[in-house]
Amino acid sequence: MVLTLNNQFTVSVSLHFNYAEILVPFCIKLHAMSAYGYEIVQTLIVDIEPDVHVKRARNEINAAARLRVAANEKPEAEKILQIKKAEGEAESKYLSGLGIARQRQAIVDGLRDSVLAFSENVPGTSPRDVMDMVLVNQYFDTMKVIGASSKSSAVVIPHGPGAVKDVASQIREGLLQAESIQH
Structure with a gap:
């Protein structure tokens, strides 16, 4: 029995598939092997290697799905970036204002000290x-x-x-x- 990749994934993922539809053809082929002295009791499938075209198609499907998700998430990410940028600019302007206020206060304090010292040390001014x-x-x-x-x-x-x-x-x-x- 030959399963296509999509059928294999559908069978693997689906909770409601018909066991007889898959197992009966395998059992018939396995029973045919007993005529040659082989009895296959169990087998483990570890790697499914699909056709290159099938791989490419599935990758394109996955890529398209991820691009749709990314397209939905991109505006939200841009919004967050704009908010963070605005918050940073606001903080920068606030700190700049504090710096200018302190600078002006230092200038006023220095002028006051200079005026007082000069008028005390130079009589008649x-x-x-x-x-x-x-x-x-x-x-x-x-x-x-x-x-x-x-x-x-x-x-x-x-x-x-x-x-x-x-x-x-x-x-x-x-x-x-x-x-x-x-x-």
């Missing part, structure tokens, strides 16, 4: 005079950095004693407004 001097110093530092940049871009900044005073007063007004909002 007020904290406002010291702040004006610090702002002018920072203005010149900024101009130096802009001028030393290797990528030359045109930056037009009003420059002169009056312009520095205007910049200092604008910064001071911004700080006072921020302070009045906090209190």
Whole structure:
């Protein structure tokens, strides 16, 4: 009796197949062997080697089934990746904000300490005079950095004693407004 591969797998997997349909032809062939002095009591089939075309067809069927499953799972995986990416960006921005806030706090603390130390050590100066001097110093530092940049871009900044005073007063007004909002 010859079983096709599909029949073999169907018979192996199925719970409701007809034993007589398979066993009777085998028993007849086995009984014919007894005429030659052989009696086959049991046999174990360990390897079913189907035709190459049958193997290829079954592999294509399995591959198609796996591709269908993968196609269903891919959107879910992409969704998870987008969620994780968004969570990472949110965490990054949060930590960046904390870093900027700490940097600004350190700058304010340093300026306050400098103003207090300078006004205590130099008689006749007020904290406002010291702040004006610090702002002018920072203005010149900024101009130096802009001028030393290797990528030359045109930056037009009003420059002169009056312009520095205007910049200092604008910064001071911004700080006072921020302070009045906090209190």
